[in-house]
Amino acid sequence: MQADARRRPWTTAAFFWMYAGWAAVGAALAEPLVGALTAAFWAELGLAALLMPGRSAEDETDPLVLQIRVAAAIEGVSRSMGVPVPGVTVRETPGRLASARLLRGRPQVVISPRLVARMDDRELRGLLAHELAHLARGDLRAARLRLRLAYAFGLLLGLGAAIGLGGQSVLLLPSCAAAWFAGTLAGLILTAPLNWRREIRADADAAGLTGDPEALTRSLLMADALAGDSRSRVRPTALRWAVAPFYWRFPTHPSTSRRVGALQALAAGRAPS
Numbered sequence: 001m002q003a004d005a006r007r008r009p010w011t012t013a014a015f016f017w018m019y020a021g022w023a024a025v026g027a028a029l030a031e032p033l034v035g036a037l038t039a040a041f042w043a044e045l046g047l048a049a050l051l052m053p054g055r056s057a058e059d060e061t062d063p064l065v066l067q068i069r070v071a072a073a074i075e076g077v078s079r080s081m082g083v084p085v086p087g088v089t090v091r092e093t094p095g096r097l098a099s100a101r102l103l104r105g106r107p108q109v110v111i112s113p114r115l116v117a118r119m120d121d122r123e124l125r126g127l128l129a130h131e132l133a134h135l136a137r138g139d140l141r142a143a144r145l146r147l148r149l150a151y152a153f154g155l156l157l158g159l160g161a162a163i164g165l166g167g168q169s170v171l172l173l174p175s176c177a178a179a180w181f182a183g184t185l186a187g188l189i190l191t192a193p194l195n196w197r198r199e200i201r202a203d204a205d206a207a208g209l210t211g212d213p214e215a216l217t218r219s220l221l222m223a224d225a226l227a228g229d230s231r232s233r234v235r236p237t238a239l240r241w242a243v244a245p246f247y248w249r250f251p252t253h254p255s256t257s258r259r260v261g262a263l264q265a266l267a268a269g270r271a272p273s
Contacts, residue, residue: 009049010050012049015046016042016045017042019042019174020039020041020043023035023174026171027039029171031172031175038174041182042178066117067090069116070109070111070124070128074109074128077125077129077132081132081136081209083132086135088109088111089108089110089111090113091110091112092113093112095250097111097223097226097227098110098112098127098223099131100135100140109132111127111128112226115127115222119222123215125215126206126207126213126215126216126219127206127216129206130202132206133206137201139202142194146188146194146195147188149191150186150188150190154179154182154185154186155183157180157183158176158183159176188250189250189251192252199254199259200258200262203216203259203262203263213267224256
């Protein structure tokens, strides 16, 4: 398992660097400016993949223990909400510490083992209630729609790049792929604010169900701190500037301060703004 985890960043980085080399050939033989920019783009992606922080020794809690703990907690929360018990996966996923999703058509909650190990039972229950609220409200349908819009935007940019490059599009295929990748990322960023209201609503549902907005507040602050720590733990530090764009906070959720403020308003008996 650990050997696979070490091998995966190198494999991903090698794939991106292959595209960078391909783009460099395109820069030499066809379009110098476009090829050079594309080569820099893929080279930076490869570096970001290679330097992505891994788990430290303090995070090496037995995954089976964490899985059993989360499964027991989510069963209790599901019964309280009157919803079917979803599947549970305790593993690291890029950019997400906890999320609700559909895997092979079945509702699933995926949560980081680092986050589980740091939360007490009340905080874990609050966070799981938030994810279950998304499932109960049908928010995954809206998430799929936003993803499709982002893919469509990326595809338009990729096709535009292919048309603009004309007969040289095969040689500069990495440029078309970079346009698709960047367009999809831009589409996700542009549609992210459409999700913010649902996140605030899921927080309110979770706080109402558990009757413990303080615990949910602590779990949100803990997740925010852990995400910030992951973004800053780039090895080596001297190369952090080279991968800075890939360590920005992705705006899929409202700011933690806004979410905490809404929960504090609920705890005080006020309507959240």
